[in-house]
Amino acid sequence: MAKLNGPFDFSGNLGNFSVYKMRGVDKLVVRRKGGPTKEQVNSSPTLARTRENNAEFRACTMLTKGIRSAVFLVNHLGDLRFTGALNSLGKQMQMLDKTSKRGERGISLSRHGSMLAGFDFNAEMPFDSLFRHPLTVNTNRRKGTATITIPGLIPGISLNLPWKAPFVRFLVSLGKAGDVRFNGTTFQRVEVGTAHQQYRITEWQHTGAASAPADVTLQLDKGAGRGESLVLAIGIELGVTGRYGEIEPAARAGAAKILAVF
Known part of the structure; x- marks a missing residue:
């Protein structure tokens, strides 16, 4: 570019x-503009490596789609580049598949989920730069549960906001994402079912007022199975007073990150 x-x-x-x-x-x-035609890419012997790369890139985008679905609640707090950054992380995981041949290497999020933990959806506005206190996180893969303790707000200390907005709230999301495997013909993502997400949104708080710590617990219908991962994410969203006195989210103001993959 x-x-x-x-x-x-x-x-x-x-x-x-x-x-x-x-x-x-x-x-x-x-x-x-330009490049080889679709027919050339699909059949030319000289573009065999391109076909392998394209196939593996599709596996990366499949993984990213699953991750985005698992944390759909906070996607809007990311910048335009976070999807590409997830694709790149998926490629790094894919390179760890040392047993499959090129063009058929899968992506095991369930084995390498630690590479995704701490991922910021907005590279220029990391979550930890806006909210200064550490979060306490407890997870249980077998039960499909996660609890986050959000420290209380201390005016003038807890928040470092570059936007002018009087209100703040937290968005917490827990969802499942599946590994991507090659089935001998094409890549497939491990199916995680339909009811595989839970989320909570805290009440709006004034940024100039103190608040007590809050525990947020999320529980799925069941824990993670083979080839599945639980993805826990948190976002911070800013609010402004709307036309009729209600509080509404401020446009393009906030941040989010993945807390844990387990």
């Missing part, structure tokens, strides 16, 4: 190039 410097300010096509704007990038983005 190239970036365009200079006095130009436009988007669209320019010869063999496409020029467009992207949120989170302060310069125009330039991409070159």
Whole structure:
């Protein structure tokens, strides 16, 4: 991805190039058109490595889709690049499969979940930079439970917010995500069922008022099975007073991270 410097300010096509704007990038983005055709990619002997790479990348995107589904409650608090960052993490896990041949390497989140723990959804606004107190986390994979103790707010100490918003609340999500395996023909994600998510949203609190610690407990219908992982995430969301006096979430204000994968 190239970036365009200079006095130009436009988007669209320019010869063999496409020029467009992207949120989170302060310069125009330039991409070159072209490349091999779909038929060439699918059948050309010289593009065999490309087919292997494409297949394994699809496995990474399948894993990312499962993770996003497990923590859907906090996805909106991420930046535009967090999906790509999850794909990259999936690729690192995939490289740890030393037994399968290239193009068929699976991704075992259930074995390498520690690589995902601590993942921030917003690279420029890490969760720990906004909320300064450590969280206490207790998990049970067999029972499918997680408890988070959120310390009470201390005005002027607990929060470090770059946005002007008078209210804050926490979003906690627990969900299942499955490993991605090659079945001899294609990649498949381990099915985790339909009722595999639980979440809690705390009440709005004024950022200038003290509050007591709060325990948040989430429990799924059953624990994690073989090839399944439980993904625990937390987000911090800012609130403003709406048109009719109600509190509503502030746009693009907040952060989230994955606390544990177990």
